[in-house]
Amino acid sequence: xxxxxxxxxxxxxxxxxxxxxxxxxxxxxxxxxxxxxxxxxxxxxxxxxxxxxxxxxxxxxxxxxxxxxxxxxxxxxxxxxxxxxxxxxxxxxxxxxxxxxxxxxxxxxxxxxxxxxxxxxxxxxxxxxxxxxxxxxxxxxxxxxxxxxxxxxxxxxxxxxxxxxxxxxxxxxxxxxxxxxxxxxxxxxxxxxxxxxxxxxxxxxxxxxxxxxxxxxxxxxxxxxxxxxxxxxxxxxxxxxxxxxxxxxxxxxxxxxxxxxxxxxxxxxxxxxxxxxxxxxxxxxxxxxxxxxxxxxxxxxxxxxxxxxxxxxxxxxxxxxxxxxxxxxxxxxxxxxxxxxxxxxxxxxx
Amino acid sequence: xxxxxxxxxxxxxxxxxxxxxxxxxxxxxxxxxxxxxxxxxxxxxxxxxxxxxxxxxxxxxxxxxxxxxxxxxxxxxxxxxxxxxxxxxxxxxxxxxxxxxxxxxxxxxxxxxxxxxxxxxxxxxxxxxxxxxxxxxxxxxxxxxxxxxxxxxxxxxxxxxxxxxxxxxxxxxxxxxxxxxxxxxxxxxxxxxxxxxxxxxxxxxxxxxxxxxxxxxxxxxxxxxxxxxxxxxxxxxxxxxxxxxxxxxxxxxxxxxxxxxxxxxxxxxxxxxxxxxxxxxxxxxxxxxxxxxxxxxxxxxxxxxxxxxxxxxxxxxxxxxxxxxxxxxxxxxxxxxxxxxxxxxxxxxxxxxxxxxxxxxxxxxxxxxxxxxxxxxxxxxxxxxxxxxxxxxxxxxxxxxxxxxxxxxxxxxxxxxxxxxxxxxxxxxxxxxxxxxxxxxxxxxxxxxxxxxxxxxxxxxxxxxxxxxxxxxxxxxxxxxxxxxxxxxxxxxxxxxxxxxxxxxxxxxxxxxxxxxxxxxxxxxxxxxxxxxxxxxxxxxx
Numbered sequence: 001x002x003x004x005x006x007x008x009x010x011x012x013x014x015x016x017x018x019x020x021x022x023x024x025x026x027x028x029x030x031x032x033x034x035x036x037x038x039x040x041x042x043x044x045x046x047x048x049x050x051x052x053x054x055x056x057x058x059x060x061x062x063x064x065x066x067x068x069x070x071x072x073x074x075x076x077x078x079x080x081x082x083x084x085x086x087x088x089x090x091x092x093x094x095x096x097x098x099x100x101x102x103x104x105x106x107x108x109x110x111x112x113x114x115x116x117x118x119x120x121x122x123x124x125x126x127x128x129x130x131x132x133x134x135x136x137x138x139x140x141x142x143x144x145x146x147x148x149x150x151x152x153x154x155x156x157x158x159x160x161x162x163x164x165x166x167x168x169x170x171x172x173x174x175x176x177x178x179x180x181x182x183x184x185x186x187x188x189x190x191x192x193x194x195x196x197x198x199x200x201x202x203x204x205x206x207x208x209x210x211x212x213x214x215x216x217x218x219x220x221x222x223x224x225x226x227x228x229x230x231x232x233x234x235x236x237x238x239x240x241x242x243x244x245x246x247x248x249x250x251x252x253x254x255x256x257x258x259x260x261x262x263x264x265x266x267x268x269x270x271x272x273x274x275x276x277x278x279x280x281x282x283x284x285x286x287x288x289x290x291x292x293x294x295x296x297x298x299x300x301x302x303x304x305x306x307x308x309x310x311x312x313x314x315x316x317x318x319x320x321x322x323x324x325x326x327x328x329x330x331x332x333x334x335x336x337x338x339x340x341x342x343x344x345x346x347x348x349x350x
Numbered sequence: 351x352x353x354x355x356x357x358x359x360x361x362x363x364x365x366x367x368x369x370x371x372x373x374x375x376x377x378x379x380x381x382x383x384x385x386x387x388x389x390x391x392x393x394x395x396x397x398x399x400x401x402x403x404x405x406x407x408x409x410x411x412x413x414x415x416x417x418x419x420x421x422x423x424x425x426x427x428x429x430x431x432x433x434x435x436x437x438x439x440x441x442x443x444x445x446x447x448x449x450x451x452x453x454x455x456x457x458x459x460x461x462x463x464x465x466x467x468x469x470x471x472x473x474x475x476x477x478x479x480x481x482x483x484x485x486x487x488x489x490x491x492x493x494x495x496x497x498x499x500x501x502x503x504x505x506x507x508x509x510x511x512x513x514x515x516x517x518x519x520x521x522x523x524x525x526x527x528x529x530x531x532x533x534x535x536x537x538x539x540x541x542x543x544x545x546x547x548x549x550x551x552x553x554x555x556x557x558x559x560x561x562x563x564x565x566x567x568x569x570x571x572x573x574x575x576x577x578x579x580x581x582x583x584x585x586x587x588x589x590x591x592x593x594x595x596x597x598x599x600x601x602x603x604x605x606x607x608x609x610x611x612x613x614x615x616x617x618x619x620x621x622x623x624x625x626x627x628x629x630x631x632x633x634x635x636x637x638x639x640x641x642x643x644x645x646x647x648x649x650x651x652x653x654x655x656x657x658x659x660x661x662x663x664x665x666x667x668x669x670x671x672x673x674x675x676x677x678x679x680x681x682x683x684x685x686x687x688x689x690x691x692x693x694x695x696x697x698x699x700x701x702x703x704x705x706x707x708x709x710x711x712x713x714x715x716x717x718x719x720x721x722x723x724x725x726x727x728x729x730x731x732x733x734x735x736x737x738x739x740x741x742x743x744x745x746x747x748x749x750x751x752x753x754x755x756x757x758x759x760x761x762x763x764x765x766x767x768x769x770x771x772x773x774x775x776x777x778x779x780x781x782x783x784x785x786x787x788x789x790x791x792x793x794x795x796x797x798x799x800x801x802x803x804x805x806x807x808x809x810x811x812x813x814x815x816x817x818x819x820x821x822x823x824x825x826x827x828x829x830x831x832x833x834x835x836x837x838x839x840x841x842x843x844x845x846x847x848x849x850x851x852x853x854x855x856x857x858x859x860x861x862x863x864x865x866x867x868x869x870x871x872x873x874x875x876x877x878x879x880x881x882x883x884x885x886x887x888x889x890x891x892x
Contacts, residue, residue: 065426076525126396126571128417128450150452152580153387158394205464205532205575216805217575219392221466224527324474 048172059165062124063117070116073229074109080300082275082287082307085109098283102181102269107188108236111266112229114170114192119225121162122196133161157220159200163193180244180269187251187267194264195231199223232266239266276307288348306346316343356785356842357778367841371834378588378830383823386584390575397443397550397570399425401436413490413499414549416444427568438554438561443570447546456640457579458541460648463548465535468569469528471515477528478563482510486551487716489536491543499547505716509533511564528565532573534718537711541576542643548572581822582636588826589634592833596632600625603840610845616681617672620665621843627661628836630654649708653701660697663743664690666790670750673783674757689746696739703732754783782843793835800824 039045039053039060053060074085083105087095099106125133170189174182200220208214240261242251251267261267273282292302292311302311322337356364398416401423414422422444425431431441447461448454454461469477485507490499513528536548550570554561604622607614614622631654639647667689672681703719706728710717719725758780765773804824 123396125449126394127398128395128446129398130450133449149580150448151455151457153578154391154393155452203532203573205462205573207462207537207575213805215389217390217392219394219573221394221571221573224468226526 046173046176048176049169052169052172056130056165058130059121059124062120062129066116066120066123067113069120069225070112073116073225074112076226077112077229077233080293080296080298080305082290082299082305083272083284084290086285096283096285098273101273101282102184103272104236104239104266104268105272107184107239107266107268108232110185110188111192111195111232111235114166114189115196115228115232116192116225117166117170118159118162118193118196119222119228121165122159122222125158125161133158159197159220159222163197166193180248183244183251184242184267184269187261187263191235191264191266192232195228195235196222198231198264199227235264235266239268241271242267242269276309286348287346290346292344292346294342294344302344302346309347311344311346313342313344316341353778353846354782354843355846357781358846359842367838371838374834375827375831378834379823379827381584381588381830382826383818383820386819386822386826387578387580388819389577389581389821389825391578393447393449393574395445395447395449395572395574397445397548397572398422399428399431400442400444400549401425401431402440402442413488413547414442414444415499415547416446417450418446418495428566438552441551443548443550443552445548445550445572447548447574453544454541454546454576455544455579456541457582458576459582459636459639460577461536461538461541461546462575463536464573464575465509465533466571466573467511467530467533467567468571469511469513469530469565470524470568471517471519471526471528472524472566473519473521475566476519477511477513477565480510481563481565482508483564484508484553484560485716486553487536488549489715490547490549492545492547493543495545502546503715505714507716507718507721509535509718509721513565527568534720535572536715537708538715539645539648539708539712540639540643581825584822584826586634586636588829589632589636592830593629593632593634596625596629596833596837599837599840600629603844606844615672616683617668617843618845620668621840624661624665625836625840627654627658628833631658632833645712649704649712652704652708656697656701656704660693663693663747666747667693667743667750669783669786670747670754673754673779674750689743689750692739692742692746696736696743699732699736699739703729703736706732751787758783785842786839789835789838793831796831797828800828 039050039057045053071085071087078085083098095109099109121130124130167189171186174185174189176182199222201223202218203221204216204218206213206216208216241254242261243254244250245252251261253261273279273284275284276287278284278286278288287305287307290305292305293300294302294311294313296302299305317338317340320337320339322334324334359367400414400416402412402414403423416422416424422442425434425436425441467483487505487507488501489503490501492499511530513530515523515526515528517523517526552561552564552567556562600622603625607618607622635650636647638644664686668683668686671686671689706725707717707719710719719729761776762780765776768776801824804821
């Protein structure tokens with residue numbers, strides 16, 4: 001290939017970054033490459049992941065396109081918190097150094113990213129964008145999978161395939177390394193996958209003679225991804241701090257009085273950093289400059305968000321849309337309204 | 351009624367026949383449970399949002415394919431459409447049936463599509479009360495992946511939205527999805543082609559209030575339901591086996607009737623008619639659907655089932671009536687018109703309803719009688735009237751059964767005082783009635799129990815290492831059971847060919863004119879009656 005000079009600089013910088021620091025969950029990075037997914041140029045993928053990437057290029061495109069979805073959900077769930085799931089587009093790692101620490105937030109990000117991949121792949125399968133979803137091609141007209149042939153008894157649900165693929169792809173790297181962090185990631189990834197499955201709704205339709213319930217067919221329908229996000233957020237609130245057991249095969253609660261984690265709980269090892277201050281070592285960017293709510297009593301109140309450092313108030317005049325009339329899909333007619341509001345932002349640390 | 355085979359059969363033979371029938375019954379359950387897959391399969395489809403850049407509306411529509419070599423240009427969500435200033439009328443939802451690497455098959459028998467909209471909550475764009483969606487839909491097919499699509503159906507339909515928002519309607523909950531009901535979308539009575547394509551538009555017309563107030567639609571989901579090919583093959587094989595079995599017993603039964611010197615009585619005719627309707631439902635006409643695109647097979651199957659059920663219900667009424675031993679009026683169909691009218695009228699209402707639904711779908715597969723207010727009211731009216739007729743019939747049947755049992759207990763107290771010929775006659779009547787009552791109750795109970803199980807359970811059980819398809823077992827088992835019922839009925843209730851004994855002449859001498867009308871034949875046999883028969887007689891004497 002003939003690289004342009006800026007291309008050469010890009011790949012050199014990628015290589016330098018790759019050698020200089022350990023990278024976690026490098027597949028998140030695929031979203032920043034857009035539709036031009038190049039398996040060999042994503043840093044940090046292990047051989048098995050690279051192999052899957054080459055075998056299923058369309059799956060990789062779908063995964064890359066879906067990253068925006070679960071990051072948006074993460075940012076929605078933490079929009080009023082000191083840590084707001086912010087990403088740094090200019091870093092090769094989406095979340096910077098934050099996830100190097102085995103914290104509660106890392107547990108949540110691993111779980112919701114795993115859930116997001118399942119959700120994305122299920123949607124892509126339902127749209128027909130992926131070819132090998134639940135029926136592998138066999139003889140002509142007789143596609144089959146573990147459940148049997150399509151024309152004999154039908155195939156598995158799309159979500160089952162998505163869960164299997166997600167497990168194989170995401171967990172490949174963690175299974176290669178046998179340390180405590182890998183076990184934590186495996187656990188939280190599985191919790192994320194189970195969270196999606198938890199919100200599959202069984203829906204049934206009666207059909208048959210004169211529409212009676214002579215025949216009734218049921219299927220699993222995927223719920224709104226926000227429900228999964230809400231559920232994982234509750235799991236984050238009740239996450240369990242653990243230590244490795246003496247055999248190195250599982251977890252024990254760090255405090256004897258607390259319960260042992262089950263398969264649906266999120267687990268973490270280290271306490272979270274102080275998100276109030278900017279700290280390069282821990283990856284925290286601090287809350288300086290964040291917008292807060294002066295009248296709130298929750299976590300987005302100025303007192304809590306700004307960590308007691310105070311806030312600045314500025315009067316902003318802005319134009320908003322009002323009296324909107326919507327047409328489905330793509331058109332909206334609004335009047336412009338002028339209003340002045342007070343915006344409160346946290347002071348930066350001194 | 352003349353003596354039937356069941357009265358003259360020895361206990362040993364009756365038990366042997368029962369065991370054989372039970373074995374066939376168990377076999378028919380196992381065929382469905384172990385060999386066949388589940389009766390139906392459901393596949394989820396998520397519509398792809400295609401952009402129609404053509405500004406002209408030409409006669410031949412362009413077909414938008416969601417995937418494949420000639421796929422359409424797509425948008426991911428409607429924010430993208432807003433940015434590109436694409437209008438609602440240029441958005442086409444495209445669904446390809448079946449998924450990639452699969453083909454539809456004629457063994458699937460029907461294709462039912464159910465529609466579900468993903469509508470996000472927005473404070474300024476909520477779903478209006480009583481909102482309905484106008485859907486402009488085209489259906490096309492092709493038989494190989496390189497052909498052009500051929501249009502099969504086109505319709506503009508309306509569906510009423512019924513959506514709930516369970517969370518609070520605040521700005522924090524914007525983006526959450528409404529909880530919307532499923533909507534009927536399409537039903538094809540045959541699956542004659544390998545690939546189908548749906549192109550759906552939601553046209554917006556502000557002046558006519560078309561698709562205004564329907565909220566923020568994010569996605570359109572469809573679920574495709576079809577009969578599993580394996581189940582169809584097992585079902586066809588079963589029908590093909592059962593047709594000659596019932597046909598042979600029917601022919602044999604008719605020969606027995608015609609061999610007699612007297613004309614057949616009403617009950618014998620009704621049993622024969624029941625056999626005809628069973629054969630009619632058995633004939634595997636569905637084999638033609640594998641080779642021909644006959645969309646009326648579903649409707650034809652419904653009609654055949656309706657005829658059989660009407661005949662079965664009529665048979666039960668007439669069987670009860672003919673066993674009212676003191677009734678002087680009998681052997682004429684006109685005696686039973688009061689009881690038969692609810693059956694005929696109820697069946698007719700269901701037939702009209704089926705014609706309004708499935709009949710119209712022969713022309714327009716997207717039609718649903720539930721989509722309009724008038725249609726819903728008409729459908730409910732027909733169903734309610736049929737339900738009332740069913741209740742009336744049930745009351746009549748219970749009353750007649752009650753009458754027969756009261757008659758039996760009255761007659762039983764008089765049995766010891768009767769002459770031998772009269773006593774044997776009445777004992778035969780009692781035994782025939784009780785036997786059929788017992789078998790009918792068992793079959794009906796089995797049908798109801800399996801219906802309840804199929805509604806409640808998941809559809810398959812794990813038994814040892816095997817997966818047992820309960821729903822398939824239910825279908826093949828119950829179907830086989832009613833065939834065995836009709837078979838046993840025609841065999842056991844065929845007229846006996848045993849010779850009359852010497853008592854006939856003595857009965858003629860001693861009998862009075864009133865009792866003569868009750869005694870059409872007398873019964874004798876060198877082996878004597880069955881043990882059950884003797885016990886009932888002995889019990890009556892005591």
